[in-house]
Amino acid sequence: MKKLIILLISAISIATAPIKAQNCDVLLIPFVQDNIDPLPEESRSYLTTKLTQIITQNGISAGEGVGQFYLAAKFTLLSKDIVSGSPVMITQKVNAALSIVDYFGEKVFASVNIELQATGTNDTKAYINGLRGLNPNNPKIQEFIKSSKEKMLRYYDDNAVNIIKKAQKLADTKEFEEALFYLASIPECCKSYDAALAETRKVYQAYIDYTCQKHLMLARTSWAAAPNYDGANEAGQYLSFIEPDAKCYNEALALYNEIKASVKEDWKYEFKYYDERALERERINAYREVGVAYGKGQQPKTTIITGLLR
Numbered sequence: 284m285k286k287l288i289i290l291l292i293s294a295i296s297i298a299t300a301p302i303k304a305q306n307c308d309v310l311l312i313p314f315v316q317d318n319i320d321p322l323p324e325e326s327r328s329y330l331t332t333k334l335t336q337i338i339t340q341n342g343i344s345a346g347e348g349v350g351q352f353y354l355a356a357k358f359t360l361l362s363k364d365i366v367s368g369s370p371v372m373i374t375q376k377v378n379a380a381l382s383i384v385d386y387f388g389e390k391v392f393a394s395v396n397i398e399l400q401a402t403g404t405n406d407t408k409a410y411i412n413g414l415r416g417l418n419p420n421n422p423k424i425q426e427f428i429k430s431s432k433e434k435m436l437r438y439y440d441d442n443a444v445n446i447i448k449k450a451q452k453l454a455d456t457k458e459f460e461e462a463l464f465y466l467a468s469i470p471e472c473c474k475s476y477d478a479a480l481a482e483t484r485k486v487y488q489a490y491i492d493y494t495c496q497k498h499l500m501l502a503r504t505s506w507a508a509a510p511n512y513d514g515a516n517e518a519g520q521y522l523s524f525i526e527p528d529a530k531c532y533n534e535a536l537a538l539y540n541e542i543k544a545s546v547k548e549d550w551k552y553e554f555k556y557y558d559e560r561a562l563e564r565e566r567i568n569a570y571r572e573v574g575v576a577y578g579k580g581q582q583p584k585t586t587i588i589t590g591l592l593r
Contacts, residue, residue: 306309307472309435311338311383313407314353317591321360322376323407326414332357332513333417337381340419341428349581352392354383354437356417357592361398373409374393376402379417381424381433384588385438393434395427436470443475447482447518459490460577467574480567487570495529499538501566506542512549519552527555 315327315510322330334354338345361376382394401413417422439446446465453462463486468481502521506514519542525535539554 284459287501288565307436307470308342308344309432309439310350310352310468311343311435311446311471312346312348312350312353313338314355314384314583314585314588316355316585316592319358322358322410322481325385325407327408329411329414333414334417336582337417337419337428338423341425341432342482343428344434346575346578348579349386349464349583350578351385351438353386353388353583353588355384355588355592356380359383364536370404373401373403373406375409375413377401377410377413380592383435383590384591385513386583386587389587389591392438393427395423397421397423436473439469439473440475443469443473445477447475447479448591449485450482454486454489457493459486459493462486463490463570463574464577465574467571467578481568483570486572487553490573491526492531495525495531495535498524499535501529502535502538510545512546515550519550522554544549 287443313331315334316330317327318324319327319330334356335345340353344525357380359378359380361378363376364374366372366374374566378395379397379399381397383392386389397417399413399416401409403409403412435575446469450462450465453459466483466486467478469476472480498521500540503518505521508514509517518538522535522539525532529535535555539552543550543552
């Protein structure tokens, strides 16, 4: 364990500093509401693809679930002409208002208007053709995303201290995944990132200590109730969740060895062991994965976003 701590301390200056300097990413989630008047329902999936392209091809990570910022679109039909012939052609002018919504702040963070030409043999085909005009390489869209990213980074600079305090309160009530979700949202180039990372380490340690005790108790109960192959399998499922850095790791390892000695080679469960080659960056990723998984598992209240787009 001492060797691991020494390795991590020496790795921080090597692994963290250059990564922090290079990584100024923020998370932006594409949002497509269920009923986008006048956009046909069949065009929704294509719109999601276009919004995702706008995000990722302009240097931002696209996410899913719940987050601070969403990229949404609202459409207004400006004109519509039906040209007779074989086949009949529909020509429309549509205004696409792209907006970045601050979900938790409940406000529109930035917006831009893009006029689209939509032509096709029916409304759905016309709108799908028109959505091609939402080109990630459009200079107007590129400037919109660039300036919005700068605003989002300033938001985290201005609000990181409050985000950290919110995470601390959540951790105090054992809502560790949600706490890590908020801490993981703070970009590495923000001025309070080091403070956020220090708090993340504390919250993550409390999280794995808490889950270790919970899973160890369940494993012991399963093994005591059925000290046989079936009980071993059930206990093994619980033990597989225990992280090597958790405080009750040695107790869990002792139970693992007891079960393995009893059921011998028939038991196939593998226990997690310390990896002294692990770099600080890998551990930071482990911290973030818990928070990211929490965000993906949540569903945003669409009424908040749609209400801001009116």
